[in-house]
Amino acid sequence: MFGFLNKEDPADNDNVTLDPQRIPAHVAIIMDGNGRWAKARHLPRVAGHKEGMNTVKKIAIAASDLGVKVLTLYAFSTENWKRPNDEVNYLMQLPVSFFDTFVPDLVKNNVRVAVMGYVDKLPAATQKAVRDAIEDTKDCDGMVLNFALNYGSRAEIVSGVQAIAEKVATGELAPQAITSATLDQALMTAPLAPYNDPDVLIRTSGEERISNFLLWQIAYSELVFTDVKWPDFTAATLKACLADYQSRDRRFGGLTDKK
Numbered sequence: 573m574f575g576f577l578n579k580e581d582p583a584d585n586d587n588v589t590l591d592p593q594r595i596p597a598h599v600a601i602i603m604d605g606n607g608r609w610a611k612a613r614h615l616p617r618v619a620g621h622k623e624g625m626n627t628v629k630k631i632a633i634a635a636s637d638l639g640v641k642v643l644t645l646y647a648f649s650t651e652n653w654k655r656p657n658d659e660v661n662y663l664m665q666l667p668v669s670f671f672d673t674f675v676p677d678l679v680k681n682n683v684r685v686a687v688m689g690y691v692d693k694l695p696a697a698t699q700k701a702v703r704d705a706i707e708d709t710k711d712c713d714g715m716v717l718n719f720a721l722n723y724g725s726r727a728e729i730v731s732g733v734q735a736i737a738e739k740v741a742t743g744e745l746a747p748q749a750i751t752s753a754t755l756d757q758a759l760m761t762a763p764l765a766p767y768n769d770p771d772v773l774i775r776t777s778g779e780e781r782i783s784n785f786l787l788w789q790i791a792y793s794e795l796v797f798t799d800v801k802w803p804d805f806t807a808a809t810l811k812a813c814l815a816d817y818q819s820r821d822r823r824f825g826g827l828t829d830k831k
């Protein structure tokens with residue numbers, strides 16, 4: 573097995589034991605396969621997104637229970653606007669339904685909502701739902717549930733570089749003083765410090781691509797790909813992915829004692 577969980581039946585995975593000392597602090601997920609899940613059931617694509625939203629509820633609580641500090645979910649990319657209008661409209665309304673029904677559970681579980689992306693380009697109702705959820709959970713100090721909404725990593729890096737260039741232009745920052753930390757601080761993950769970078773990036777549905785997600789931040793992330801489509805992803809699948817993560821030897825370019 574090479575970073576790829578090919579079990580289709582998540583129930584098979586529930587005998588996993590995780591090392592509680594090595595739970596990844598930041599888990600990021602590319603939630604893929606909603607459309608194919610729906611198609612296999614002769615349902616419209618949006619039925620897959622609706623079921624995918626229910627999966628978000630289950631996985632947010634499961635990750636929080638496991639002790640994850642930040643769960644970042646790729647909910648809508650800057651490229652997803654290319655989809656048919658009906659689907660885009662449905663995806664824009666999902667955060668409204670999600671937060672309408674789920675904020676009390678998030679508060680009960682001490683989960684704080686965060687959002688990264690070009691939120692000001694979202695429809696007004698979506699922006700309001702997001703702002704309200706952030707406000708209603710602001711005192712929670714457990715896991716951060718971080719939605720990437722209208723997010724794209726190249727655009728994020730360009731925005732960050734522009735902000736840095738402006739400081740250079742005004743003389744506030746010398747070019748020689750720019751370090752990797754300067755860019756960390758200019759990116760949309762800056763408020764997640766010290767957990768800016770995912771320890772593990774999971775992608776569901778068998779696709780093995782990064783799709784413009786957290787390109788800078790995943791430099792040393794472990795990548796886990798599973799065949800399971802997002803609507804079928806369960807707490808047991810999450811545990812299996814984290815067990816795969818825990819089996820890796822993270823060296824960050826260096827050597828370990830074993831070598």
Ligand code: FPP
Nearest residue numbers: 603604605606607608624625647666667670
């Ligand atoms: C990718 O599957 C999924 C998306 C583009 C949308 C993801 C959104 C959710 C899971 C719901 C988000 C919930 C909240 C609360 C914001 P796809 O449509 O590309 O699937 P396919 O590759 O099988 O067609």
